[in-house]
Amino acid sequence: MLSTEMLLSYWTPQELTTNLMVFLNIVGALALGLMVGYERSYHGRAAGMRTYGLVCMASAALTVISGHAEFWYGGHAFSATGTDPTRVIQGIVTGIGFLCAGVIMREGFNISGLTTAASLWTSSVIGILVGVGFYGAGMALALLSAVCMVWVSRLEAWLPSRQAVAITLQFKPGFVPVQSALRAMAQARGYDIAEGSISIAYANGAPEWRFVAIAQDRKNMVTIAMLATDMTRYDGVQGFQLNYARN
Numbered sequence: 081m082l083s084t085e086m087l088l089s090y091w092t093p094q095e096l097t098t099n100l101m102v103f104l105n106i107v108g109a110l111a112l113g114l115m116v117g118y119e120r121s122y123h124g125r126a127a128g129m130r131t132y133g134l135v136c137m138a139s140a141a142l143t144v145i146s147g148h149a150e151f152w153y154g155g156h157a158f159s160a161t162g163t164d165p166t167r168v169i170q171g172i173v174t175g176i177g178f179l180c181a182g183v184i185m186r187e188g189f190n191i192s193g194l195t196t197a198a199s200l201w202t203s204s205v206i207g208i209l210v211g212v213g214f215y216g217a218g219m220a221l222a223l224l225s226a227v228c229m230v231w232v233s234r235l236e237a238w239l240p241s242r243q244a245v246a247i248t249l250q251f252k253p254g255f256v257p258v259q260s261a262l263r264a265m266a267q268a269r270g271y272d273i274a275e276g277s278i279s280i281a282y283a284n285g286a287p288e289w290r291f292v293a294i295a296q297d298r299k300n301m302v303t304i305a306m307l308a309t310d311m312t313r314y315d316g317v318q319g320f321q322l323n324y325a326r327n
Contacts, residue, residue: 089154090213098151099216102144102209106221109140114232121236124244124294124325126191130232134198134225138205141221142169145214152212169208176204190246190325199229243295243324245271245304249311250319253285257316266293269310270301286318292325 089095113136114129121128145152146166180197202225209218251257259278266273271293278291295301302310304322311320 086154089156090215092155095151095155095213096216098148099214099220101148102141102214102217103220105144106137106141106217106224110137110224110228112136114228118236118239122239122241124242127194129236130195130228131198133228133232134195134202137221137224137228138198138202141205141209141217142173145209145212145217151214154213165212172204172208173201176201190323195229199225241298243298243301244274245293245295245307246323246325247289247291247293247307248321249289249314249317251287251289251316252318255287255316257287257289262289262291265310265314267296269307270296272296 110133113133116136117127117129117132120132149166152165180200183196183200184191184193186192202221206218206222206225209215209221249257249262263273274292274294278289281288281290304324308320308322311317311322
């Protein structure tokens with residue numbers, strides 16, 4: 081029967097102490113995840129600080145609550161059910177993983193939806209925390225996730241990073257582009273052509289080159305609009321496409 085005593089059992093000093101321990105663990109995991117994610121963000125990768133922070137934080141939350149199973153369900157542990165809740169949690173995490181995969185999209189050099197997928201997975205962990213009765217930890221994880229998604233992007237914009245631009249060049253029929261000349265052109269504008277990113281195609285005698293140019297320094301690189309203006313003056317180019325790359 082539902083009673084005041086049962087409701088208060090979720091907010092006993094022992095329960096609050098356990099929730100505080102979970103909170104401290106996820107804060108530490110968030111900080112470490114952001115640190116690892118910054119390295120990816122610095123190099124213009126799609127999975128940056130927010131994605132790494134969310135995944136690291138949610139993983140820590142799942143791991144730490146497994147060590148405090150005696151405080152689940154207000155300290156009633158598994159007496160209220162004849163099944164093992166950890167198997168239910170495994171099924172939730174696996175199922176949400178398939179759902180998250182559906183929101184990740186790739187188009188050329190661009191990958192989008194990684195942070196959305198990470199936030200969906202983190203939301204499932206918030207639901208698990210609330211489900212086992214760790215209300216304080218669930219609210220803390222929800223708050224940290226919102227802060228991460230709103231403010232970390234501004235932190236990424238403030239920190240030094242190397243912007244990446246995906247470039248597609250369509251040359252005139254018969255024109256033979258020289259890789260060293262393209263590299264020199266990129267370096268003169270503050271970019272380096274990423275090793276292994278060049279792909280070459282031919283259609284009706286006209287070569288088409290695709291590659292990623294990574295900024296040497298955010299302060300010295302030219303904007304994508306200025307790159308587009310320069311492309312119109314480049315000898316042999318009859319068409320081009322530029323867009324920011326997150327790969």
